[in-house]
Amino acid sequence: MQGYIIDIKPVKDDDLIVTILTENHLYTTYRFYGARHSNINIGYKIDFELENTRANIPRLKDVIQLGFEWILDYEKMYCWQRFIKLFNPHLKDLEEVDSYYFYLLDHLTHVMIKQNALRAICETYINLLEHEGRLHTNYECLLCENTITKDISLVRSFLPVHAKCTYSKVFEMRKIKELFEEKKLISFSDEEVEYLWNIILQGL
Ligand SMILES: [Zn+2]
Known part of the structure; x- marks a missing residue:
């Protein structure tokens, strides 16, 4: 599955609660700490698997980061992370999500290759409204x-x-x-x- 990380909360022993927006769902997942895990961060697009455990939230595993062209552009990444974080309270408590949001973010990652980040985000936001x-x-x-x-x-x-x-x-x-x-x-x-x-x- 593919999705965008829209929230990360640290819990005990460096484990993380990771919220991921996919095409049709908002998943709250649990990621165990471990050196073999790939690096994850807010705003990253990832390919991942979920494993159901006895706990009430699924375990996040087999994470592969899917890069954007501008992922090393500090300023773009900073704006992107602040924007994508806003989707967590906005979509909160939904389990099934309109695919519109996933594709809106996909589109924005493409637009931001050439366009100024803040201008691209403001125009995207108008479409969302x-x-x-x-x-x-x-x-x-x-x-x-x-x-x-x-x-x-x-x-x-x-x-x-x-x-x-x-x-x-x-x-x-x-x-x-x-x-x-x-x-x-x-x-x-x-x-x-x-x-x-x-x-x-x-x-x-
Ligand atoms: Zn007035």
Whole structure:
């Protein structure tokens, strides 16, 4: 099976609880410590086997790391790991998962070969919001419920608000429309992309 490691928690004796997102499942697995094991880390795509034991979670074994072209690019890897970690609380308690998420991550690993990591992640996130029916293209302010025509701000989950209703960073309406409707960030400055990234980090 193949999947992405979206969470790792250390437990006793250097053993680990490893959460893996595959095409259709979210697996919580147990990995025993041992020198012969291949190195694992958050964000890695792995090929693996599960072994059912008497414990209530399966044992993770025969792990092979499947690399990406940019796996040694420290900055890309850092952004990727922070993004993929957000899927754990987001998908928590699901056992069967829509294959959309696995393929979304697969796609992002390809896009990130050429594109800036934060821009690629922000564009991916817009697709995720749309897929989940959470992309608010009616531009109605979350706080006062009136339609926003200019000076828009975004809060968690990219929910639109009037800049004057929140006193947060102002975006030009045309830029947010470009992002929400064309899923592009071409006219956004690096600083604006960084701002969007920090919103994403609050949670998917
Ligand atoms: Zn408002």
